[in-house]
Amino acid sequence: MINQTIATPPGAVWLAAETGGTASSAAWGCWLVIALPLVSAALLLLAGRRADKWGHLLGVAAPAVAFCLGVWAFFDLLGRPAAERVQDFELFQWIPGGVFDLGFGLRVDQLSLTFVLLVTFVGTLIHIYSVAYMAHDPARRRFFAYLNLFVAAMLLLVLADSYLVLFVGWEGVGLASYLLIGFWNQRLDYAVAAKKAFVANRVGDFGMLVAMMVMFTQFHSVKFDEVFSFASWASPTTLTVIALALLLAACGKSAQFPLQSWLGDAMAGPTPVSALIHAATMVTAGVYLVVRSGPIFEAAPHARLVVLIVGAITLLYGAIVGCAKDDMKKALAASTMSQIGYMMLAAGLGPVGAVFAIMHLVTHGFFKAGMFLGAGSVMHAMRDQVDMRRFGHLDKFMKITWLTFMMGWLAILGVPPFAGFFSKDKIIEQAFVAPDGQVWQAWVFGSVALLGAGLTAFYMSRLFFMVFHGKARWSDEQHPHESPALMTVPMIVLALGSVFLGLILTLAGFDDFLAGALAEGHHGEPVLNAYLIMGATFALVVAGAWIAWRRFGAASATVPVLPPAVDGLIRAARADLYQDTVNHALLVRPGQALVRGAVRADTGVVDGAVRGLAWLLQSVGAVLARLQNGFVRSYAATMLAGVILLTAIVLAVWI
């Protein structure tokens, strides 16, 4: 681990890279991982229409090459002894500010490389898919530029070695998501959705800024290793404040309660964007932040409890909303929210849970990306129709989409031996472990996680059956057909990941590998027998899927094309549990009232003072202007009077 905080010119840094230091050349090459998509994005945006012909090829190549570099760095990391796997190095001096001297540095370790591989691999597949999906869009080049920017920002976020560098990537992700969600901003509601995502993220960014400011005043540093070393002796209050501020940031980025409202509307973006946001970039950033800041959360048990609560609430929230949505993409979005809730819950359980949070993040990245691409494929076939009530019986017409989607469906359900089984079941099991001897916590969070699994099974099966099974409910103008190979191949690759990734990661010892980058964890025993938990989970999953099959999939089931009148809970879930109403009542309207008050104060007091002064001077001027009457003799008389007056004063003073 080398740490070059001395001021060296960039050239000298490169020299050090080649000649000395213990950081390997592969780790040094990681700056290229970020630079390639970034340069590609800049090229595509600057080249303009000239790049229309080959822009998408460059756009696909950049993350693909970045993935190869990531693999190189990964194998290099594997070849190192376990104690030397965390490598920090400084690219250049960034903010030389006396007591606050910050370099622009990267941290290459097990955690960041896991993310690099996930982001670049899934990202590349989504890029390839987009070539076909966006083939008829005149602005496809710009789309790829934004996608590359998104990937570059996410890579910077996960590779940063300090909170400030991370924040650059963090903001870059926010910007790219805004550009992509509002990609078809000719439609007003899409533009509004983009703005909503941006504003919700700003609220989270506020937390990030507060956290960094507290770190700066307390520790005089925002670098990971320095902050974490301070965390062992800093006051609990400081750490709790930092941890809660970081959690707020994570809630904004990861669409966790109470900042979850933007995620559903973010479906306004083209479907590959949804896949990218939900699988590889953006929403995973919050989980990454919490896991990366593990030492802080470890030292702030109150904040960790809040993480658990947020995760549990979001988990149920997303699941309940997902059960009622008829819009296929919005149901998937609610599912993401719920799954990220699982990850948050796991991240709040400490280092042992964090390992499974990341593992679930990776497997979820595969199966959710696969399902989103599948949803895009269905929309492609059905003329951009997203209402599941108008699908059904598509399994005969779209065999590949159906099969790949089925793999993702089985994976998210947690059916053994699909990927989700190895990650989600572990999280449920960990939720039943009593943290710090708090048995009630184990029961509460464990039951929530268990219930969430059953709900997940229900809403995902409902989605799957409504789209692919049952009676055909589409109109005669729609001719479902399989998508081109450019779209199906990424789906097949992701489906393979959904099937085998969990098994591979478990057999390869991913948890031990990742644990090296996290704090020392304490393996506790769950309050229930692990096999009992597994059995209960499986029973709930089967029950959920069976209910969904009875109501939406079986031959006897009828799915009305128009949503039927239903009871209060489902109506509430259809309306996202009134999240927008609440936000409007609590935030938007008071905010607007505040702004109106400020405007009134501005026009009344501030502008009023200025205008009043101007009016006063004008009226005085108007009175004085009457003296300019055009009579030379009156001027002369005035002058004479003045002279006499002055003389009189002078004489009066002198005598």
Next chain:
Amino acid sequence: MTVTAYLALASALFVIGAVTVLVRRNSIIVFMGIELMLNAANLAFLAFSRMWGELDGQLAALFVMVVAAAEVVVGLAIIVSLFRTRRTVSVDDENLMRH
């Protein structure tokens, strides 16, 4: 004669000049009033110069005469050109710069 007599004469001349400027409309007469005031000032300068036995006052008077000569040149030229354009020499009619 005492200096008081000179000063009384100078004051009388100044007042006559000032009144001329204030009450007459014809610019040439106004001009003459101004000259009268200038020369009243000159007379005061000379009287004081003699009183103190120094040349400063006479020097000032010479300066005033030079300036007055230059002023007459410019002033008369202005009056002539005004008369050419506006057919009048009344100062009350020269009111283009009125508010």
